Amino acid sequence: MSEQPARIFIVDDEPPARLRLKALLADIADAYPNIVAGEAENGKEALEKLRDAPADVVLIDIRMPEMDGIDLAIHLRRFDPPPAIVFVTAYDQYAVKAFDLNAADYLLKPARAPRLLAALRKASHSRPLAEALLKSLAPEGRKHLASIERGRVLLVPLPDILYLKAELKYVTARTREREFLLEESLTHLEHEFALRFVRIHRNCLVAREAIAGFERAAENETEAHWLILLRGVSDKLAVSRRQWPLVKAAVAEAGRHKDRDNP
Amino acid sequence: MLSLSIRQNPEDKTATPVPDFRSVGTLARIVIAVNALALIVAAARASEWSRLAIEFIDLAAVVEPPLVFVMLLLFSLQPWLRLLSWPALAAAAFVLSTTGAGALALLLEARQREILLPGGVSRAMAWSVLAAALVLYYLYLRGKAFSPALSQARLMALTARIRPHFLFNSLNAVLGIMRSEPRRAESALEELAELFRALMRENRQLTALADEIALCRQYLDLEQLRLGERLRVAWRLDGCPDDALVPPLMLQPLLENAVYHGIEPASTPDPIAIHITRQGDTVFMELTNPYHESESHHAGNRMALDNIRERLALFFDMEAQLNTVLLDGRFRVTIRLPYRRASS
Numbered sequence: 001m002s003e004q005p006a007r008i009f010i011v012d013d014e015p016p017a018r019l020r021l022k023a024l025l026a027d028i029a030d031a032y033p034n035i036v037a038g039e040a041e042n043g044k045e046a047l048e049k050l051r052d053a054p055a056d057v058v059l060i061d062i063r064m065p066e067m068d069g070i071d072l073a074i075h076l077r078r079f080d081p082p083p084a085i086v087f088v089t090a091y092d093q094y095a096v097k098a099f100d101l102n103a104a105d106y107l108l109k110p111a112r113a114p115r116l117l118a119a120l121r122k123a124s125h126s127r128p129l130a131e132a133l134l135k136s137l138a139p140e141g142r143k144h145l146a147s148i149e150r151g152r153v154l155l156v157p158l159p160d161i162l163y164l165k166a167e168l169k170y171v172t173a174r175t176r177e178r179e180f181l182l183e184e185s186l187t188h189l190e191h192e193f194a195l196r197f198v199r200i201h202r203n204c205l206v207a208r209e210a211i212a213g214f215e216r217a218a219e220n221e222t223e224a225h226w227l228i229l230l231r232g233v234s235d236k237l238a239v240s241r242r243q244w245p246l247v248k249a250a251v252a253e254a255g256r257h258k259d260r261d262n263p
Numbered sequence: 264m265l266s267l268s269i270r271q272n273p274e275d276k277t278a279t280p281v282p283d284f285r286s287v288g289t290l291a292r293i294v295i296a297v298n299a300l301a302l303i304v305a306a307a308r309a310s311e312w313s314r315l316a317i318e319f320i321d322l323a324a325v326v327e328p329p330l331v332f333v334m335l336l337l338f339s340l341q342p343w344l345r346l347l348s349w350p351a352l353a354a355a356a357f358v359l360s361t362t363g364a365g366a367l368a369l370l371l372e373a374r375q376r377e378i379l380l381p382g383g384v385s386r387a388m389a390w391s392v393l394a395a396a397l398v399l400y401y402l403y404l405r406g407k408a409f410s411p412a413l414s415q416a417r418l419m420a421l422t423a424r425i426r427p428h429f430l431f432n433s434l435n436a437v438l439g440i441m442r443s444e445p446r447r448a449e450s451a452l453e454e455l456a457e458l459f460r461a462l463m464r465e466n467r468q469l470t471a472l473a474d475e476i477a478l479c480r481q482y483l484d485l486e487q488l489r490l491g492e493r494l495r496v497a498w499r500l501d502g503c504p505d506d507a508l509v510p511p512l513m514l515q516p517l518l519e520n521a522v523y524h525g526i527e528p529a530s531t532p533d534p535i536a537i538h539i540t541r542q543g544d545t546v547f548m549e550l551t552n553p554y555h556e557s558e559s560h561h562a563g564n565r566m567a568l569d570n571i572r573e574r575l576a577l578f579f580d581m582e583a584q585l586n587t588v589l590l591d592g593r594f595r596v597t598i599r600l601p602y603r604r605a606s607s
């Protein structure tokens with residue numbers, strides 16, 4: 001490990017900021033052997049490139065178009081092995097506060113060589129970013145899920161997803177327009193987006209906001225069960241008998257919230 | 264010089280300024296105050312709610328003509344009134360209101376006088392004096408609350424803001440090109456210095472619109488360094504009055520907001536559009552930028568807008584207006600202010 005130079009990947013939407021980091025990395029190459037494995041302008045491009053050419057450390061700007069740095073960091077945690085992450089950010093009081101609380105590593109722009117060196121040394125020894133830190137930076141989880149199609153990353157905005165369904169090896173995310181294949185586990189998604197989705201079946205999570213109503217399916221008297229009707233699409237989803245009381249309670253709860261918000 | 268500064272009385276900065284009887288704000292306040300008094304009297308006279316409107320209309324017939332007459336007098340005598348001290352102004356108000364009411368009463372025929380002024384001319388004069396005294400006292404208190412000393416302090420507090428996000432990002436960009444393009448880095452640092460000199464000035468005086476636009480272009484040059492092709496600005500300045508006086512740093516913070524909320528979160532270029540023009544005595548400005556719903560930090564945006572709105576009010580009172588609207592995915596700020604020319 002010590003013989004191999006560390007592979008560094010740079011993600012920042014501003015070309016001069018990337019230039020700056022490359023110059024600093026070259027300056028500290030003696031003390032910390034490294035090569036720049038690649039660079040990207042936003043989180044989405046980084047995800048695409050890092051799938052093909054993995055890196056040891058990823059330097060990430062927080063505020064970026066398309067997919068921001070926090071979102072990217074959460075996605076990178078699921079890589080195997082996950083790269084170490086160092087955030088490089090301009091003054092942003094909210095983010096800085098979160099970092100201070102969690103004592104994780106971040107650099108403030110403009111970063112200086114000694115500080116960058118220290119952060120990289122620390123990052124290559126440390127475990128992936130603490131879940132607690134990411135949780136505090138993005139309390140509602142990611143803003144997009146990533147779907148890979150023919151080597152390209154498609155971003156699916158969370159609010160567009162009506163339901164998530166596990167089928168064989170994959171999980172599919174259904175939006176009004178189409179379905180997307182995801183490489184994620186349903187259990188993990190349920191855990192990350194507990195506020196947004198409710199589990200209605202062993203293999204299905206439904207967005208609370210997408211539920212339009214229920215319909216009783218009575219093919220025979222003994223096996224009666226409920227179907228969920230969705231807003232915007234004609235699909236009907238079966239609620240398992242085990243989940244039915246939980247689903248009913250969750251929807252009633254949501255209804256109460258709505259009534260309180262707009263009486 | 265008087266119009267250049269919000270100071271109305273350059274000799275004595277601590278004195279409460281006398282009202283400017285030619286400003287829309289003052290005249291509007293007089294109309295509202297007198298009518299509010301009339302409404303109170305009408306309410307006192309009315310035996311039941313349904314009678315209120317009738318009583319008020321009856322009263323208005325008596326109140327409005329002298330009110331209009333007195334306001335015309337105030338307007339035409341303004342150059343002379345503005346030189347008076349408060350006690351002298353009070354005396355003038357007494358004379359104006361009594362003669363005004365008296366003269367109008369005498370213009371009426373005897374029969375009309377009996378119907379409209381059942382209490383006789385002296386009672387009309389007494390009401391008129393009372394109304395004048397109350398309105399003048401209200402204007403005095405208001406003038407005191409917005410005295411030059413306090414306004415100056417407000418202006419100082421409102422302009423002394425340095426925006427860290429912009430400063431650190433710009434410095435980082437300059438450092439980034441320092442080795443590859445030293446000359447460009449050099450001029451960027453010079454621009455940054457000039458921009459900060461403008462930001463740190465005391466900014467208590469109105470400035471020419473042309474200077475404000477030049478400052479904006481400098482700011483945009485710097486942002487171009489980091490954002491490159493993503494930053495595009497469409498200026499429409501046909502009919503833009505270069506010599507119009509505007510509060511310093513009125514446009515630049517709006518542009519900064521537009522860059523932060525409209526340009527930085529987008530990866531494809533979508534231009535900021537600025538249109539400035541003059542129609543008669545009014546200057547109109549419109550700035551639109553793309554708006555991205557997912558972005559947070561609205562608080563900072565609000566703060567900058569409130570800041571500009573407050574400064575416009577301190578400089579132009581009710582004659583200036585700032586409005587914002589979200590339309591078809593674009594955020595639009597419109598400003599309307601009176602056209603005042605720089606002396607040079």
